[in-house]
Amino acid sequence: MSDNLEHLCAELENLDPVDLVTGADCRAQAQEVLANPSIALRLKTLVADLLMQANQRLVLKTVGGEDSY
Numbered sequence: 452m453s454d455n456l457e458h459l460c461a462e463l464e465n466l467d468p469v470d471l472v473t474g475a476d477c478r479a480q481a482q483e484v485l486a487n488p489s490i491a492l493r494l495k496t497l498v499a500d501l502l503m504q505a506n507q508r509l510v511l512k513t514v515g516g517e518d519s520y
Contacts, residue, residue: 456494459484463501467508474509478502 452460462469462477469477481502485495 452494456484456490456498460497460501463498463505466505467512474505478505 459477459480463481466474466477481498484490484498485502
């Protein structure tokens, strides 16, 4: 795995404490990886799983009982 992809995975695992702009940039980078046909499926699956987990943590953190998603 390339250093850039390893860095992205580490960022996705630790998105909770970062500001919204940094988190949005990281999510955009993950989307670029998923859209890139030259990246192996197993790496895309890893990034997709990490992105989904980060998004689930964000939902749990920002959506309250009276809010809708």
